[in-house]
Amino acid sequence: MSSQKGNVSRSRGQKHQNTTAFKNDKYGATVQVKKAKAKIHDGLCQHCKDVLEWKVKYNKYKPLTQPRKCVKCSQKTVKDAYHIICKPCSLQLDICCKCGKKEEIIIPVNSHLDKDDQEEGCQQKKSGRKNEDLDIDEDEEDDDFGDLRDDDDNEDCDSDSERKTKDKAALVQEVSQINIKD
Numbered sequence: 001m002s003s004q005k006g007n008v009s010r011s012r013g014q015k016h017q018n019t020t021a022f023k024n025d026k027y028g029a030t031v032q033v034k035k036a037k038a039k040i041h042d043g044l045c046q047h048c049k050d051v052l053e054w055k056v057k058y059n060k061y062k063p064l065t066q067p068r069k070c071v072k073c074s075q076k077t078v079k080d081a082y083h084i085i086c087k088p089c090s091l092q093l094d095i096c097c098k099c100g101k102k103e104e105i106i107i108p109v110n111s112h113l114d115k116d117d118q119e120e121g122c123q124q125k126k127s128g129r130k131n132e133d134l135d136i137d138e139d140e141e142d143d144d145f146g147d148l149r150d151d152d153d154n155e156d157c158d159s160d161s162e163r164k165t166k167d168k169a170a171l172v173q174e175v176s177q178i179n180i181k182d
Helices: 031-038 046-057 087-093 111-126 128-144 151-156 160-176
Strands: none
Touching: none
């Protein structure tokens, strides 16, 4: 009797076994399955991460449709299914978003954003030589028209892109005022 209390040793194996493993995308992956597979479970302890991965694997994961209330700050900031604590509270208190226990967090909350930044940096390094040549050409063009700029206008700009658009606009105005005689 395997249901008897305290009986942990069984004398035989499992009676019925599946011949093939379950596939949640057997008949083509739905949008819900694709989103669930692509989801990064961050801010969770190992046990909670395993539970959510099991739910995704066996098609039991149901995404959250509306934000839930965080049990720490009582605001509707929980955007992930099966979580009870929002990510800012979890990061601040260093606890798991799902169970609320103070255990080791496997994937930190914003680590996937850092990976995206690193990937962008790697892509720029791969195409680095071409970009450097383009930057040099742009600098030479700016030097040719250096006398048309006002230094006071450049101090007000916050970034190089704004400065370049202002320079181009000033050049268009200068060229439009030129009268050409044959």
